[in-house]
Amino acid sequence: MSNIAQVAATMKLESPVMAATSLEMRNDALAGIRDALLAHKEQIFAANAADLAAAEESGVAAPIVKRLKFNEEKLQGVCDGIGDLIGLPDPVGRLQLRRELDEGLVLERRAVPIGVIGVIFEARPDALVQISTLCLKSGNCAILKGGSETMRTNKALFEVIHAAAVEAGLPESCLHQVEAREEIGELLACDESVDLLIPRGSNAFVRYIMDNTRIPVMGHADGICHVYVDRDADVQKAVAVVVDAKTQYVAVCNAVETLLVDRAGAETLVPALVDALKAAGVEVRGDAEVQALADCVPATDEDWDTEYLSLVISVKVVGGVDEAIEHINKHGSHHTDAIVTENAQTAARFQQLVDSAGVYWNCSTRFADGFRYGFGAEVGISTSKLHARGPVGLDGLVTYKYWLAGNAHVVADYASGAKSFHFRDL
């Protein structure tokens, strides 16, 4: 048995103990983690400085180096986040159903932690803190593997977090950190012990994970988001929404990649939108109709299925809301898609028929985010339809189980007709 398999098996056996911890103990652990992070900040910053030096030495690009940084400001951010998390209600134990099946036979359904969660995430030290505290708050055990570019910072943060969690009374095996990249393969084989994997990172990486494990995976492989600007759109609003959705932060899954414009308004809309996008530094790739109305790069068929994650947008003219819906359901990634229109009926049709986790009306796709939804924080965004869809916060980290209590009730009595169910919700 590999080291990871042993760790996971132990964690699995201890996970019911973790699941049974009180909210008070879990919140105490979070408060302890916050205090410990502040108390040990110098050694964490020192580890981060070593990571940054190594990254610069090996020629990592400046924008990426920025993400690796863990400084006073990032520390304050994660500590504020922990404070918010402490204030959130307990996701565990919530009663979802209470039903008397028959005299003296009572069924209850309550939320319980998922158990053992594996999270593989990018080299961002603040993500390690967010993910581990979300898992602990929701009563889960977690195996964490962060990007190796911040391995020194990860190690320093993890040691502080784990020690504080155990100090507060949580089980020793509530958290484990995987350091070597080779161990990811071992983790993927732990389908007997790990209940859920959450991979974050590039599309190729997430697909690789999905294809190489029996463990259920929560995540998204693509983020091809659309804005459809309808004939009844207000031009100014359309420009504001599209420019924000494309440019506010390009390297994220909820940024827009394809703009669809209603033919019935295209003569006004296309030039206004293309001009605004170009003024914001965006490369515009248009289909033939767009090219006829504005100066742009010709789009190819491939563009409709491409996630640029950069200052590039594809633009297409469509014959109205139904064609927009069809295009989105066919080419999109079922993440987040928006319509701009003043026509409430058209908006309702779009929002009803677009098969995505988020269907937006007159607002930017960039709102698709756990913090912006008021979930406190998120472990990721799911484009799967099962279990959790869209931004996943604490609620996505619990499942439920059924409690049934009787007094020597047996099924034979119901099969014979001697007794019958009466199903009364209590």
Place this chain on the structure above:
Amino acid sequence: MSNIAQVAATMKLESPVMAATSLEMRNDALAGIRDALLAHKEQIFAANAADLAAAEESGVAAPIVKRLKFNEEKLQGVCDGIGDLIGLPDPVGRLQLRRELDEGLVLERRAVPIGVIGVIFEARPDALVQISTLCLKSGNCAILKGGSETMRTNKALFEVIHAAAVEAGLPESCLHQVEAREEIGELLACDESVDLLIPRGSNAFVRYIMDNTRIPVMGHADGICHVYVDRDADVQKAVAVVVDAKTQYVAVCNAVETLLVDRAGAETLVPALVDALKAAGVEVRGDAEVQALADCVPATDEDWDTEYLSLVISVKVVGGVDEAIEHINKHGSHHTDAIVTENAQTAARFQQLVDSAGVYWNCSTRFADGFRYGFGAEVGISTSKLHARGPVGLDGLVTYKYWLAGNAHVVADYASGAKSFHFRDL
């Protein structure tokens, strides 16, 4: 593109239309299906007679032939089931969250159908009716593949059901039947179009499906259920629960396979339980301690991990509730496990720490069933922890999506601090 891939792709594109149908139309379709089944019963019975003749000719065992039968009684059963289903509330559209993120920016989360569901099920004609009507009630499109032993009955039932559904106004592609076994492989490859697979059948079959598709799978591979009889158990209650859980219907996943007995009460409990089981025709396989207290077959290590699905039970003496919990979490299949005790505190500990979909106190594991939980019917029982756990009824066939409506709200305003969220639940 294979035939199934084309069907699935069309279904995927039409699934939002199906999802948008009114409850009235879906209920009308169910009523129409019930009427059509009754009106066409002679041709259905004739098809079934041909299936039964073929089964007998090819030497299928009598108990299995019984399951293939579709007669007046089975017809009445499925028609009653459709009546119950019509009466159940709409699982689609239910509001789960409504929150004002900021002035004029309102988030809503509502239940929506999953989309396209593939169901592969055993040769039981009544299952075809139950599964198709559950899918239609929940606004889903479905691809159905029933066991080939009843292919003529399946075909007759499907034609009647599909025609009645379309007659009521549901989209043509709401349902599709797969007839050839070779097409299962093609179905497994449709991960772009099929949102969920529900395989029912043998463990080996379900595992095969799980290992050969990227589509999320809901189901259970094993049903190793336990009853733990505690030192504080009432002997009569223990006997009643254990005998029912083992013998009421042996060929099902919620029947008990292993009995655990508390050492502190073993001298009285073991003989009473073993005698009662043997009197009911059960082969008892005991560990050394059980063998010392009652006449039985010696159990081997393999027995603790075996799903007999027959009149065999393994019995082990354990050192109390904690050892029982550890044994169950290690050897069980996280399906349904019960404790028999008069001690409420011990029961609570067991129910809290056993990591199974159902945790029962003083009642038979055989209650783990959608009908007995009051769900109307079930598409299956899930031992997965994600999405749906335990018996899966209509609620397990829906997901949700997020609606967000604003007035040209952009994220840049919140990033800059010009605006801030206030998160007010409405």
